[in-house]
Amino acid sequence: MTAEHDEPEVATNFVADLIEAEQQAGAVATVTTRFPPEPNGYLHLGHAKAIWLAFGVAKRFGGVCNLRFDDTNPAAEEAEFVESIRTDVAWLGYAVADERVFFASDYFEQLYAWAEQLVEDGKAYVDSQTAEEIRDNRGNFYKPGVDSPFRDRSVADNLDLLRRMKAGEFKDGQHVLRAKIDMAHGNINLRDPLMYRILKERHHRTGDTWCIYPMYDYAHGQSDAIERITHSLCTLEFEDHRPLYEWFVDNVAVPAKPRQIEFAKLHFTFTVLSKRKLKQLVAENVVDGWDDPRMPTISGVRRRGYPPEVLAELCERVGVAKREGIVDVALLDHILRENLNRTSPRAMAVLRPLKLIIDNLPEGEVMHFDVPNNPGDEAAGTRSVAFTRELWVERDDFREEAPKKWFRLAPGKEVRLRSACLVRCTEVIKDPETGEVIQLHCTWDPESKGGRSPDGRKVRGTLHWVSAQHAVEGTVRLFDRLFSTENPTDVPEGGSFLDNINPDSLEVLTGCKLEASLGERATEHGWRCQFERLGYFCVDLDSAQGAPVFNRTIGLRDSWAKLEKKNA
């Protein structure tokens, strides 16, 4: 047991390898990256990967990472999203200093000055075709584009027009500024891409100062250069934009030359991760908002009870590559459970209560048992739990006719009540009308206090329980995956991904019986624990004093359910 503490291996990836190679090749500036969200929606698991990569790679090489809002389209963006994004990034564990938070809109003035320069250099022109004409003349995959009739305007005319565009003399769509590159280029992005469009739209930060706004391709690389970004990481669909990114950086007098590197997005089975679709789920009330615990948004998983470290661990294990793949959500589930098992204190709660009476225990007698808070972690200590004649146990833990390998309660069967004692079922009371089992009678073995088997007899079933007299009532929400098919977007002609919604993704249980200690947590929103034998839960935002509400983050692995299903 000597110093075998190897630093936890940090998995490598092609981006890190690339930077390392650059550093070994010689003088490199401090690695600077950026996470550039557009403030037009909430962040989701896909963004978590981009954040983890951008911030992670910067940290790994002793550099920094900026948070830059790519707010070049006032028609879609709102300050509300700026706030939610900042909250989410911070929650993920990346404290971004205020002086590292930027906005593309901070650079509007500079970007415009460079645009005039490009015009003066004869490398940009004002096009006055209609949107439709521009589209038609752009050609397509098979047909080269056609030069705009305005392509050869004089520098003076272009400058004049551009200034008047900026001054607000024209209507939306009347003119655009385009880079003069090559209308016949195989890469359509280089067929004289638009740099500016007229948009008489109030911007969430610059207000009405501007009525022309730069397009992504023109703004992004230049913003990177201004911030001295060395490595501009983005997803694969921007690969064909790289030549354009480089064209601008080469033709504008920027102070530095950033490098764009693309990686594959994250995808999960049984999940949808596109802003458009997530927006649709919210808009059509399929879920209860962006932070619905079933949503794959950062705010959703936060409310669901995910610790932020789980997402970083996930990214670490999935890796970074250029291959577009779909990660099995089971991996996420596994990492989640692994974290929660290690960190969650245990408690007992009965979700679907059934009364159990111990006949040979006097009424009014209260015993207290010491229960470990985490059997895997002695340092977590123990707590005292009250035990009485009348208890609540889980309905699912009783079967009138025990199937093969059933270790739980059944007439005549003996089970262990966790940390308390052994009891044997002696009588089953049913509702004479409905036949429903409403109460169980048992006798306990006083020799088995603490749950030990006094004579070594095998008792394979162990049940969780709550003293009826001490129980606190609460609501528990059970979540299942939002979609019932592995690839929700794979739908037949005319179908919608909404057709694959799992109708049973939410189950709300009221009147659950919680161990007394749980009642004291009702206002500790986000507090996590394990309900023994059931899963990991956390206190929901809706929880209040006297009316606790718990969310099930994820269930425990259930090999009995699996066995039973297999035998069915």
Add this chain to the structure above:
RNA sequence: UGGGGCGUCGGCAAGUGGUAAGCCAUCGGUUUUUGGUAUCGACAUUCGUAGGUUCGAAUCCUACCGCCCCAGCCA
């Protein structure tokens, strides 16, 4: 009929000329007062296919096949 990418186990993913890591899933065993956890074992004679170079190829060459992205005044 264009341009840009990608193809290694069911799913991720290492490997960059010396004879296929790891993780998840799956299956089986052990331990167990959570049918949980932990732990042990099984799981690619083969790297999209076909040729070629080489003593030796997932790695180099050639051809072919398959999949993804691009035709917003979105990012």
